[in-house]
Amino acid sequence: MKFSFRAMWNYKCPRCRKGDLYKKPLVISNPLDMNKRCEHCDLDFYPQPGYYYGAMFLSYITSSWFLLLICLGLVFGLGWSVNAAMVLTIFVALISFLRFLRGSRSLWLHITTKYDERYAKEH
Numbered sequence: 001m002k003f004s005f006r007a008m009w010n011y012k013c014p015r016c017r018k019g020d021l022y023k024k025p026l027v028i029s030n031p032l033d034m035n036k037r038c039e040h041c042d043l044d045f046y047p048q049p050g051y052y053y054g055a056m057f058l059s060y061i062t063s064s065w066f067l068l069l070i071c072l073g074l075v076f077g078l079g080w081s082v083n084a085a086m087v088l089t090i091f092v093a094l095i096s097f098l099r100f101l102r103g104s105r106s107l108w109l110h111i112t113t114k115y116d117e118r119y120a121k122e123h
């Protein structure tokens, strides 16, 4: 089965798409507090030390392009001044920080782990 943007966006386990990656509720002082294993299919969310090192690069790449496109769109598309566009871009960066931080780990897991229907149906 193909990559599921919905499962990635909702921080679901990449193998069964049912278990949650992150503990709930979100604690703002520890936003990367993940479950050790999937509660549904028992997938190990920490398969090796430094596993999420690659997620750091994904976070950098996705957030940089996202913010750059917003800034360029405001300046060249809508004719805003550079300063006004930078203020709005910094504001968007602040409010989207947690989404990129947590989403990059979710995306990394979804890129490196295949969906398996057998695990989705069990239980």
Ligand SMILES: [Zn+2]
Pocket: 013, 014, 015, 016, 017, 018, 019, 038, 039, 040, 041, 042, 043, 119
């Ligand atoms: Zn699972």
